[in-house]
Amino acid sequence: MRSLAIAATGMQAQQLNVEVISNNIANMNTTGFKRQRAEFQDLLYQNLERPGTSTSSAGTMSPNGIQIGVGVKAGAIGRVTEQGSLARTDNPTDLAISGRGYFQVSMPDGTTAYTRDGNLAIDAEGRIVTSDGFPLEPAITVPNEALSVSISRDGVVEAQIQGQADPQQLGQIELAAFVNPAGLEAQGENLFLETAASGSPNVSTPTSPGFGSLIQGFVETSNVNAVEEISALIIAQRAYEMNAKVITASDEMLQAANNVR
Amino acid sequence: MDNLQLLGVQTQRVLQRRMETAANNLANVSTAGFKADALLTEVDSRRPARSQDAPRDVRFVRDVGLSRDFSQGSITRTGEAFDVAIQGEGFFLVSDPQQGTLYTRDGGFRLDAAGQLVTKDGRNVLNAGGAPIVFDPQGERPSITADGSIQIAGTEVGRIGLVNFANPGGLEKVGDNLFSAAGQPTSNFEGAAVQGALEGSNVNAVIELTRVIEISRAYESAARIVKNGDDLRQRTIERFGRA
Numbered sequence: 107m108r109s110l111a112i113a114a115t116g117m118q119a120q121q122l123n124v125e126v127i128s129n130n131i132a133n134m135n136t137t138g139f140k141r142q143r144a145e146f147q148d149l150l151y152q153n154l155e156r157p158g159t160s161t162s163s164a165g166t167m168s169p170n171g172i173q174i175g176v177g178v179k180a181g182a183i184g185r186v187t188e189q190g191s192l193a194r195t196d197n198p199t200d201l202a203i204s205g206r207g208y209f210q211v212s213m214p215d216g217t218t219a220y221t222r223d224g225n226l227a228i229d230a231e232g233r234i235v236t237s238d239g240f241p242l243e244p245a246i247t248v249p250n251e252a253l254s255v256s257i258s259r260d261g262v263v264e265a266q267i268q269g270q271a272d273p274q275q276l277g278q279i280e281l282a283a284f285v286n287p288a289g290l291e292a293q294g295e296n297l298f299l300e301t302a303a304s305g306s307p308n309v310s311t312p313t314s315p316g317f318g319s320l321i322q323g324f325v326e327t328s329n330v331n332a333v334e335e336i337s338a339l340i341i342a343q344r345a346y347e348m349n350a351k352v353i354t355a356s357d358e359m360l361q362a363a364n365n366v367r
Numbered sequence: 368m369d370n371l372q373l374l375g376v377q378t379q380r381v382l383q384r385r386m387e388t389a390a391n392n393l394a395n396v397s398t399a400g401f402k403a404d405a406l407l408t409e410v411d412s413r414r415p416a417r418s419q420d421a422p423r424d425v426r427f428v429r430d431v432g433l434s435r436d437f438s439q440g441s442i443t444r445t446g447e448a449f450d451v452a453i454q455g456e457g458f459f460l461v462s463d464p465q466q467g468t469l470y471t472r473d474g475g476f477r478l479d480a481a482g483q484l485v486t487k488d489g490r491n492v493l494n495a496g497g498a499p500i501v502f503d504p505q506g507e508r509p510s511i512t513a514d515g516s517i518q519i520a521g522t523e524v525g526r527i528g529l530v531n532f533a534n535p536g537g538l539e540k541v542g543d544n545l546f547s548a549a550g551q552p553t554s555n556f557e558g559a560a561v562q563g564a565l566e567g568s569n570v571n572a573v574i575e576l577t578r579v580i581e582i583s584r585a586y587e588s589a590a591r592i593v594k595n596g597d598d599l600r601q602r603t604i605e606r607f608g609r610a
Contacts, residue, residue, distance in 0.1 A: 107383065107386075108387045108390070109383075109386045109387045109389070109390035112387060112390035112391050112394050113390045113393065113394060115394050116390070116393055116394030116395070116396070119394065119397065120397065123397060143445075144397075145399060145475050145487050146395065146397050146398040146399070147398060147473075147487075147488070147542070147543045147544045148391070148395050148398055148401060148540065148542055148543070148544060149542055150541070150542040151539075151540045151541065151542060153539075154384075155432070156539075171432060171433065171539070172384070172406065172430055172431075172432055172433055173404070173433055173539065173540055174384060174387045174388060174391065175388075175391035175394075175395070175404065175540065175542075176391065177390075177391060177394045177395075178391075178394040178395045178397075178398055181487045181488055181543070181544070182487040182488070184447075184475070184477070184487065186445065186446065186447055187447070188446040188447065285478050285479075285480055285481070285482050286477060286478045286479060286480060288477055289477075289479075289480065302480060303479065303480055304480060305479075305480035305481070305482075306480075316507070341397070342397070344572070345393075345396045345397055345572070348393050348396065348572055348575075348576055349390075349393055349394060351576060351579060351580075352386075352389070352390045352393055352579050355386070355579045355580060355582070355583035356386060356390070356583070358583050358586075358587065359382075359383070359386065359582075359583050359586040359587070362586055362587040362590035362591075363379070363586075363590055365590065365594070366590050366593050366594045366597070367594075367597070
């Protein structure tokens, strides 16, 4: 009874679907979060009768053949890199990226991670760091006597120093862009790592061709759409139940076969 | 064994296959670009079951082929630049290292690290000339028009291969949402490509589920036929044995 195993693959697929959807809903308020979606593919087919098999001595042939599919599998869990909406925070160290690109973050182990989460802060040493305390790359240090920090659309960081008329330039924020941002490996804590699938980063200043611009005092919210996710959840749950129903029906068939003798 | 049991067993065998087809349809209710299958059955005219005394011919049921429902699946918006749905008839061209050119309705494409347009399992999507489609990684996001033309800032830079088949029913499914064809496709694509959207599965869950219930009950009836045949024979043996 193949239908038992086929329906089981369907239930597994829908379970994965629900897991992905629940992670999206859980991250509805995560800054810079990009929603994921489970993508499915049909499994191999068993050719019981190939198309074109002869059906009589007069040369007629089967136009369609008989193929029995053996179920479904998860092809990929893709990340939808659509822009999230921008929310005003009025915090001078909050930055949103409007368009393509990722902030570069230097990790304690010396590697570089990438993030869209612009919830930045200034640490005890004056460095601009992420909410987990990892410094931005290239490093920018804000002097102690700075009154205010302003960050332009193209990433130039300036500070107003007490007693000085002109603002002092502190550094330049650079963004990294990837050919296939969906291929980045999620690391948790809103961080991503480069992979062979994402391609190597192309680093440049914001607003240069192919890069987004920075907006100070805003953060990019999660691009999860609650209504979409809830309706997807309902569909996934019903699809799970349908596959369970197939298992029940197949079980009844086996029972009927067993009752013959 | 007599006719009654043979008929019952053959009916059960066909019903089991129908169940497997329905189960596969339901398992793929969330698979992008999936097309539902239905098992075709007919009365087998070549092999009539023996019936010497019955008033009518007794014939076996037989599965003759698949009918594949190529109707449109629902199109949902995804907002991804490289998701393309086909509205109407037609297929995308995909190259496979082993099997050559294959065809798909699943337009959930993406770019690989080299900037080539690929399917979610990394197979190249082909252009109208049968070559891979490569994008400039730093370039602007392209827009894709209804006829598959890829445009960047208003100028055409390429064209997604879109083909049609005179008899799509003759396509063979090879898994991974792909079809293989014995014959050559025609290039007169009459559908429309929709960027930023995906075509869902065209499985009608309610119909498939009703079918599952119907098959399960029909199977029970067939099993009962076999059992009744067996009872009948047992009683015959008992009665003649007594004489």
